[in-house]
Every structure is written in structure tokens, then in C-alpha cells.
Amino acid sequence: MAKPPPGSSARAAAGVGANKRAFALSKVYGLLETGPVVLLTTSHKGKDNVMTMSWHTMLEFEPPLIGCVVSGNDFSFAALKATRQCVINIPTRELAAQTVACGNSSGRSTDKFQTLGLSTKPASMVDAPLINACYASLECRVVDTALVNRYNFFILEVLKAWVDTTVKQPCTLHHRGKGKFMLAGDEIRLRSKMR
Numbered sequence: 001m002a003k004p005p006p007g008s009s010a011r012a013a014a015g016v017g018a019n020k021r022a023f024a025l026s027k028v029y030g031l032l033e034t035g036p037v038v039l040l041t042t043s044h045k046g047k048d049n050v051m052t053m054s055w056h057t058m059l060e061f062e063p064p065l066i067g068c069v070v071s072g073n074d075f076s077f078a079a080l081k082a083t084r085q086c087v088i089n090i091p092t093r094e095l096a097a098q099t100v101a102c103g104n105s106s107g108r109s110t111d112k113f114q115t116l117g118l119s120t121k122p123a124s125m126v127d128a129p130l131i132n133a134c135y136a137s138l139e140c141r142v143v144d145t146a147l148v149n150r151y152n153f154f155i156l157e158v159l160k161a162w163v164d165t166t167v168k169q170p171c172t173l174h175h176r177g178k179g180k181f182m183l184a185g186d187e188i189r190l191r192s193k194m195r
Contacts, residue, residue, distance in 0.1 A: 048128070136161065
């Protein structure tokens, strides 16, 4: 019989974890998705497109590297794979309705910029556009596609970053799954050696 980990009997006696129950693996993503939900723009063969994305993560400080998953079923997938460039636009609460509507429609049949009233301007280092109303925009290039064919996972390097300096505390959207979102809330400061 395996020996229990140190302190486990004390925790069990104290009732720590007594309320925990098995959780469906299909729902785990809702526990870890920290957001923020972003609008990823691409441009390919003269057509600009935008998609909603929440499956992304920071991989490195400098140069900033971002890992993201774009489904092979998404219209943006082919554009990102072919051009190897995009812009990650970070919306706030004010764009919540457009952000969700963008994720519920396809650029194959809809000009989402026009339909959702999202004005754009040209980026400085990539062909994909910046979305004016977003709090921040990150111009990116794909630096690694080793996992694209198997997992649709892209590694992006941020080449240029733009932020609206008039927005002091951006209220970003964070996807929790099944149509539920959390809004960025209170900020606390603690002493830390991390960047």
C-alpha cells in the first residue's frame, strides 16, 4: 500500500478538499482560460478578416512570444498559415457584444468589420489591420509552425505593440466557457521578484 503524501492525513482530518467532486474533462478549459479574449485579424489575397480567440498564452518576455490555437475550421487559419502574420487586438467590455458576435459568424460569408462596425487602420509591420476601438493591438509574425499540422498551434512573435494610453484600467473579457465571461476586476500589488 502506497504511503500517503506528507500532511495528507492532517488535511483530510481538517476537511480540506472535502467539498471537491470529479469535474468533466471537457470543461477543464473554463478553469484555466485566463483571457483576455482577443480579436485576431488577418489579411490574405486582398481580404481582411477578424476572429475571436481565447486560446492563447504568453511564452516569453522578450521578444514577446505568444502561443495560440486557431482551429483548422476557422476562415482565419488558412490566412495565418499562408501569410505568417496577424494582429492580436485586445477589446474591452465596451466591445463585448461585437466580440461575441464576431466569434459566432464566419468571415467566409460575412465582412465582419462592416457588419459589426469595427473600424480599422493599417499596421506598421504586417499586412493585417489594427482595430481602432480595441484597447491594445499587437502586430505579430509566426515564428514556428512545428505544431500547426497536428495541433493547430502557432507561435507568434510580437513585432510592434500599440496601447491606448487614455485607458487606465482596461476591463477586458475573460472566457469561462459556454457563453460565460468574467470581466477583469480589482488589481492588487504584492512584493514580487517576477517582472
